Amino acid sequence: MLYRPPSITIIGFGAFGRLVAAVLASHARVSVYDQSPDAWSAASALGFEVIASTKEISTDIVVLAVPVQSLSEVLLDIAPLLRPGQVVVDVCSIKEEPARMMRQLLPPHVEVLASHPMFGPGSVKNGVAGAQIVLCPVRGTRWRAFAVFLRRTLGLEVIVTTPEEHDRQAAMTQGLTHLLARAFQALGERPRIRTRSFDLILEALAMVTNDAPEIYEAVTRGNRHVDPLRQDLLRALASLGKAPESAAAADAAGQ
Amino acid sequence: MLYRPPSITIIGFGAFGRLVAAVLASHARVSVYDQSPDAWSAASALGFEVIASTKEISTDIVVLAVPVQSLSEVLLDIAPLLRPGQVVVDVCSIKEEPARMMRQLLPPHVEVLASHPMFGPGSVKNGVAGAQIVLCPVRGTRWRAFAVFLRRTLGLEVIVTTPEEHDRQAAMTQGLTHLLARAFQALGERPRIRTRSFDLILEALAMVTNDAPEIYEAVTRGNRHVDPLRQDLLRALASLGKAPESAAAADAAGQ
Structure with a gap:
């Protein structure tokens, strides 16, 4: 069986969404969704596929790179559209509230991983290797393969713990x-x-x-x-x- | 006229006194006074002249490398023994209280400079050049030549200001x-x-x-x-x- 790189949609192309896209670009097929026209043109200029509506989210993984203040709105927007087996990952700086929202608002056939990369555009100018990422598994088991990728391929220090x-x-x-x-x-x-x-x-x-x-x-x-x-x-x-x-x-x- | 390196007595051979002695050793004739036998033998082992009593302080400069809590006691001890024109310098971490004590307790024929080197043994392992020293002139004018030495010869950033x-x-x-x-x-x-x-x-x-x-x-x-x-x-x-x-x-x- 040929290896097929995973497909990833990044929702939110702000400073952190751009960093995620840049880091994952050589390991996955990355597409971007953002409501802002400025973000849209920035993503296009960087060579990422831009999708026009959350209705088109058919990727293996969906990364929610939006402020925690917008999370429930985005979850309500995408929840009816997600397919069984898709993995939804948030990157908010806190984990109890986002984990609870994702558990409540996403359908049971979707896997859920709460995550917090302990770095940002300012702190990883020389690459993400050696930086920390915290994973809080919420639902499903595919996060384990993702953790291996983060550790082995990106060189991140992976900490698995509870949101609390x-x-x-x-x-x-x-x-x-x-x-x-x-x-x-x-x-x-x-x-x-x-x-x-x-x-x-x-x-x-x-x-x-x-x-x-x-x-x-x-x-x-x-x-x-x-x-x-x-x-x-x-x-x-x-x-x-x-x-x-x-x-x-x-x-x-x-x- | 031949250049004669200044003579300096360092009173107090604790961590900071040792640093002062090491930094000045190649620029001055350094002698050390400390009540503790341990400090005494440490100074001898490092090749410094050790004086047995504050009665023998006849150097151009006297550096008081003692805690501010002991300063008044040391000042009362040395005050009657100092000669006209000697310069007394403290290195305490605060300056209002030491400057006031030196002004009050040292005889008017002695020059007084309050100083605070903004570094310690832990922060200047690669030399003192580039580090800061604060000088608060209290009495006399010889501190100016000392300031030039600190800046030009030791490469310190010299800040002259008031104790307050x-x-x-x-x-x-x-x-x-x-x-x-x-x-x-x-x-x-x-x-x-x-x-x-x-x-x-x-x-x-x-x-x-x-x-x-x-x-x-x-x-x-x-x-x-x-x-x-x-x-x-x-x-x-x-x-x-x-x-x-x-x-x-x-x-x-x-x-």
Whole structure:
């Protein structure tokens, strides 16, 4: 039997959809759907097949590269059109809410994989090899072959876990980073006097400061594990304002 | 007239005193004073002249490489012994308190320079060139020649400013970094799911986590500008828990 490369439709040709298309182009037959005429012409210019309507989605795999805020709308749109055996994959930055929506809104004859690539156009300029991707299987078993492809062919570090565990960990990794980036904007001008450690913090926060507002909303308010962590950080920072007994004792001993 | 390299006494042979000695060894005649027998033998082993008592401090320059918590004690100890024209330099991480102590406790015939090298043994393994040093002239003019040496010979970026402006800027650069490092320790285990930005934050915080407790105390509680900044950060993080009107409006528009 001859190997037939899989066919993939990418719904949403924004920054991340374009990255997915570029990475998969040499491994699959990629077609693109996006409502925006600008995205349409960009996809055509890059040589991808552009489909005019979600009615034409007949590919093996459907990748939903849309903001979590648009996910339910897209799922309701494509659900009646999907064929048995098709695999639907999302790439949202949170996983509990998208996994629940896909389980509820997609027909039972469709396989479902929730995924979160832990990289973006800005962080993989030298290729995706070595970057992480988190997979949360929701329905079906074909995700296993996809995981092998991601690991062996693309060189990604594949982490398989539950949507809840993803969101619990991402609350710190992403939620806290985005909250700190916002909070630092309220602190005024950056000092001229610098240290290597502070430079690294500014570099880290700058990486997320220009993310789309939908990403900020998703990884902070869209993740139920972020607010308890924010409260923990507030408590910890508040407690650092009080002079601990050990410090008072040390001061007394120093006099 | 033959060039005579300056003579320098380094008081305090801890981690930073050793770095100062190593950097200056080829440019000056360096002697070392430290109360600890361990430091004494370490200095001898490295080939530095070790002096047995602060009574023997007759060098052109005296560098005080001691924690800010010990500074007044050392100043009271050496003040009666200093000769006219000697230059006393501290290297504490804060500048308002040390500058005030040196102005008050050192005799008027001694020149005084408050300084803060923005690097440490961990951050200059490839040499100090390119690193920053902040100079706050307190008394006298010989610091100008020293500044030229630091810039031209050692390749340091020299920033001349007031103790107050140093501490105001360092409150963010150092104070906030140390507070965040402490606060993060209260947040539990580090997630396996990672991003480049969060990795950079962890790397930055790890750089200061192992600093001596005296450094933490100095750059946080010892700097009067840190607490207002901590309060600003608390307010900013607290306000991020409330759903802003714009987000509510965007959600409504998305339905």
